[in-house]
Amino acid sequence: MTDSKRPRRIGVLTGGGDCPGLNAVIRAVVKTAHYQYGIETYGIEDGFTGLIDKKIGPLTPAKVSGILKQGGTILGTNNRDNPFKHPVLVDGKLTHVDVSDKVLKTIDYNDLEGMIIVGGDGTLSIANELSKKGVHVVGVPKTIDKDLSATDITFGFDTALQTAVYSIDKLYSTAASHHRVMVVEVMGRYAGWIALQSGMATGADVILIPEIPYRIERVCEDILRKEREEGREFTIVVVAEGAKPEGGEMTVAKRIEGSADPVRLGGVAFKIAAEIEQIAGKESRAVVLGHILRGGSPSPFDRLLATRFGCAAVHFLMEGKHGHMVSLQTPRIVPVPLDQAISRLRLVPPDSEYVATARAMGATFGDGK
Numbered sequence: 001m002t003d004s005k006r007p008r009r010i011g012v013l014t015g016g017g018d019c020p021g022l023n024a025v026i027r028a029v030v031k032t033a034h035y036q037y038g039i040e041t042y043g044i045e046d047g048f049t050g051l052i053d054k055k056i057g058p059l060t061p062a063k064v065s066g067i068l069k070q071g072g073t074i075l076g077t078n079n080r081d082n083p084f085k086h087p088v089l090v091d092g093k094l095t096h097v098d099v100s101d102k103v104l105k106t107i108d109y110n111d112l113e114g115m116i117i118v119g120g121d122g123t124l125s126i127a128n129e130l131s132k133k134g135v136h137v138v139g140v141p142k143t144i145d146k147d148l149s150a151t152d153i154t155f156g157f158d159t160a161l162q163t164a165v166y167s168i169d170k171l172y173s174t175a176a177s178h179h180r181v182m183v184v185e186v187m188g189r190y191a192g193w194i195a196l197q198s199g200m201a202t203g204a205d206v207i208l209i210p211e212i213p214y215r216i217e218r219v220c221e222d223i224l225r226k227e228r229e230e231g232r233e234f235t236i237v238v239v240a241e242g243a244k245p246e247g248g249e250m251t252v253a254k255r256i257e258g259s260a261d262p263v264r265l266g267g268v269a270f271k272i273a274a275e276i277e278q279i280a281g282k283e284s285r286a287v288v289l290g291h292i293l294r295g296g297s298p299s300p301f302d303r304l305l306a307t308r309f310g311c312a313a314v315h316f317l318m319e320g321k322h323g324h325m326v327s328l329q330t331p332r333i334v335p336v337p338l339d340q341a342i343s344r345l346r347l348v349p350p351d352s353e354y355v356a357t358a359r360a361m362g363a364t365f366g367d368g369k
């Protein structure tokens with residue numbers, strides 16, 4: 001694959017939902033490759049779609065200069081395309097085909113000795129499949145949900161938490177003025193870390209997370225009791241998009257077939273606000289923060305972690321530690337096998353000290369405890 005006269009070359013792509021810090025990773029990859037190893041980096045556009053449609057080109061230190069502070073990803077991303085289940089229309093009917101060999105050819109044609117693939121569990125599962133087909137892959141974990149178990153934390157979460165806290169803080173005055181219940185929905189499909197930590201950091205009265213199913217009657221009883229006990233007439237509820245009632249399901253907004261995780265959530269806050277109005281007789285409003293949490297300039301913590309991850313990913317690739325993901329095991333960045341990295345989600349343990357502390361502050365999870 002390598003021609004000795006040509007500079008060596010690696011590729012980088014961002015897949016899945018965007019999050020603050022992706023550009024800091026891209027910058028770190030390009031700079032480490034250039035300054036430490038004298039090799040070129042090619043950027044792949046729009047996640048795996050770019051490898052299928054050959055949307056690929058050189059990234060230089062000049063091209064990544066100034067992107068450290070930018071939200072989103074200059075490469076574009078995609079959380080629909082999967083080379084092992086690529087959507088195509090056959091006789092007007094949508095089917096999914098395996099185009100992974102085409103992806104391998106694109107990598108080979110562009111002389112990419114290795115790929116740095118930045119993404120969450122869905123993207124890293126695909127990266128793992130490509131690694132099993134012989135591609136030299138190093139994964140970089142990203143998710144605002146903080147739900148990957150193989151790393152202490154991912155970049156994106158800290159910025160999302162700050163945005164959530166800033167937004168929820170603003171709802172207190174309007175809730176108090178109107179004597180209302182404000183139900184704020186934050187992201188977090190399987191893991192309720194953003195809801196739990198933003199709820200705790202703003203002193204929310206009700207925190208609903210996927211890991212602790214709620215009963216709406218209990219939520220209503222707790223709202224009325226706490227308002228009485230604390231002598232006020234407003235309540236703040238923070239709910240993770242993936243929260244579900246006991247024996248019930250998550251609120252699914254739509255499904256995107258072929259995507260590594262086809263379910264798209266959203267709207268649970270509207271359902272809960274309507275139920276509170278009906279059962280507790282309290283005027284309620286729903287606010288969905290949603291993708292606002294994924295936007296904006298990364299916090300200093302996220303810039304640093306993303307830079308460390310991008311730099312370490314290049315080192316691991318050059319040291320032959322492919323088939324691995326970079327992981328923060330404080331204080332070190334270490335390689336963990338991709339198989340292991342995607343095998344388990346980091347969920348909020350219902351008996352954790354965090355949950356116990358929230359309960360001690362008088363917050364309810366709607367589970368009667």
Ligand code: F6P
Pocket residue numbers: 017018079120143144145187188189241264265294
């Ligand atoms: O996984 C990160 C995440 O932000 C989830 O919390 C959310 O369910 C999902 O991405 C939303 O994805 P999309 O951008 O397709 O709406």
